[in-house]
Amino acid sequence: MIICVDFDGTIVSSDREYTDVETPLEFLHGAKEGLQSLKAADHVIVIYSARANRALRIDPNLDPLVRAGLRRLDHEWWESNKDLNEARYQQMVEFCKTALDGIVDVVDDGQQGKPCAGLFIDDRAMRFRFGDWLRISRMYGEKHG
Template identity: 30%
Template sequence: MTVAIDFDGVLHRYSEGWKDGQIYDEPVEGSREALQAMKDMGWKIYIFSTRSNKLYHKDQEKAQDQAMKTWLDHHGIPYDRLWNFGKPMADVYIDDRALTFRGDWKATLLEAQNFSPWNRPPKNPQ
């Protein structure tokens, strides 16, 4: 099993958004233990992020990769690879800015219109 996990908002709490690339928050509660359980089951863990993506932050690519590695190692969070460009091949994706497509585009459109990540207030509260 290969799992691809987003960094900001899923592992790194990311409570204040992008601030010059700083990684300022602690891990999301339970993330370290969950990833360790995945490793113990023999899963491959890819951590992905656009924070070091060449298209968005070309001048910070290497520094952001190193900052993420340092943060992950400091907090004892296991991983096999950092992924910063494109979509990694995986069996499952864990991301705070994703929807699960269930075969119904009408429902998906409605869900997308009202979407907000778990750590942000809803865009269109109902």
């Protein structure tokens, strides 16, 4: 099975400043062993992370929310942060090459969009089963009363 795994907060600790690309990344407890177990079971491991977001690294107009007018494009912010965002992406790629060599099959480069996969593992995910819209709307929908 193809398994997409998020990076920050799922494989490595996200307990660091966004701008910190110097401090070595640290595995979350059990992450490396868990990935090794999945790989040993012959699964294909894809790192699928927001760090690969090409709208942050290459062209802000790649963001569909910007194109739809739902997110304001701040060119000054983008210009001042694009190198940082590229450095964060490269930090992830290098970590996967060194600390996860032979375990990770591919690191998403942000070109494809959401990969076709049998499973997504992500610290920000919500499992959707059997028409869970009522539960989701109670948690995140409009509040009445």
